[in-house]
Amino acid sequence: MCDANNADGIPEKTETKRGISRRGLFTGVLGAAGFLAVGGASVVNAPGAFAVSRPSIISTSGWGAAAARGSISMSSTPRNIVVHHMASSNSTGTSRSAALAIAKQVQGWHFANGWVDTGQHFSVSRGGYILEGRHRTIEGLNNGNVFPVGAHVGGHNSTSLGIETEGNFMSTQPTTAEWNALVALIAYLCQTYGLGVNSIKGHRDFGSTSCPGDAFYPRLQELRNAVSEVLGGGDVPPPPGDGDDPVTSQPWPLVKNGARGFRVTGLQRLLKHHGQSLGVDGVFGSESLARVRSFQKAKGLVVDGAVGPKTWKALSVLLKNGARGNAVSALQGILNSRGQSLAVDGSFGPATLTAVKSFQKARGLAVDGVVGDVTWAHGLRA
Ligand SMILES: [Zn+2]
Incomplete structure (x- = not known):
């Protein structure tokens, strides 16, 4: 499990504005060829009508999750999609049953942390299976405006969707199946919650952690571009850098006391x-x-x-x-x-x-x- 420092239930400042409007995003999506064509604007803006279809997601009941050990509240202020690695072994198990097993294992780790449920919203397995992590995540997707407050990125849990990717990416990359699942899932999340691709962040952008790994972190801009392609846009400029390992458009990074990696x-x-x-x-x-x-x-x-x-x-x-x-x-x-x-x-x-x-x-x-x-x-x- 990545070294998440995120106790449940910490009150957090809530944000009231979104980066871009849903209408603006959908207009862009519909301009692209090759994606599901939906009808007029009234249909497009209706919950449940999507230009990028929802990837298959194994629900908590589908993988046999234990019941949450406390109440899970919902947030209406998504701003970030935070990518993690589990820092688990780079298993060669790519089957559906392996995916169910890792989801259960993660929930067990998080219960052991004293959390009420799995911390993150989604898990992506080595074989590219996408699983609901925290209970109520699919409920939030169906609603289209809310998501459960998770426990995966300290200080930002009420504004951040979290995806834990199985494996350890300090020196190796995610599997191709994982990469493809991340692209499909994140594109769908951007669309559902009206987020631009610069909302895609790595855990280390928010705190002192190596997550999502020294090998994978530098590819987040590639991930943003891949998601943008699915959403019908082209390559996008990277977001302004922050933290100790910035994604930056400057030719040389700024590295100073406290940095790692x-x-x-x-x-x-x-x-x-x-x-x-x-x-x-x-x-x-x-x-x-x-x-x-x-x-x-x-x-x-x-x-x-x-x-x-x-x-x-x-x-x-x-x-x-x-x-x-x-x-x-x-x-x-x-x-x-x-x-x-x-x-x-x-x-x-x-x-x-x-x-x-x-x-x-x-x-x-x-x-x-x-x-x-x-x-x-x-x-x-x-
Ligand atoms: Zn992490």
Whole structure:
């Protein structure tokens, strides 16, 4: 289970406005070809009439959920769709019965937390089965305006729908079946609740957690674009960044004290390359802060301890086939966070070259296998 920090029943500030109107969204959906055609506007705006059809969802009774151990209240203020990984094993069980089993297991974990029911609204299994998590979630979908207050993202439970995806995505990606199920489910949720695709967030956008995993988190923009395609739109600009691992449209991320994850690991290895002595643990704490300041001072930069564009540029090293050392390790770790599975051995050989070219191709960059500022920036950004 992802390290959700979400006690039930915490009073939360409620929001009264939605990002976009339902009518505006439906107009856009209906402009797209290839999706279920429905009649005039009166039908479109009626609850239950959808341009994107509801994917199959196994209800709580369908998977044999235990009864909730307390009352579940409903919220009418959906603002976010929060994607999680369960941090469970990357099981090869893709059957329906495996899906039912994980749903029961999660409910048991959450009861053990003292929660009244499964924390999240939906679970997606390794085989791509979608299951109702918390009771009353399907009731909310049928209503179209409300959803049960969950327990999956501390401080934001009355404004956030939650989806737990089975597996651990720190270094591996969701299965194709999971990805497809997420796209179908999230498109349907955006439509049902009148949310734009920038409502799609990762758990770590809201707190200190690695969820939904270092490998999967960087693909949230790809997920937004995929959902947008289903809804009839094109690629969308990413939302403004927040938190310690921002999805940002800036070419270099801002990484500072308190940050965690693959960018920090890369930063630490690059600092070592430049002669700074520190541990590589992916956590930006006091030691990293001191070494960043020391590096900034040595390079004549503003000594603020925050790693933005100027500091990243000073840290980045031109790398090509045959290079060795900590900068190569930094590169390999970053590529692994992008779905490669390189040995982090500090040796730029044929496997690293292939991985660099593959990454450059995926990002629409010049495919030369040489790692300069642009490739570094793309590796580090969302
Ligand atoms: Zn989570």
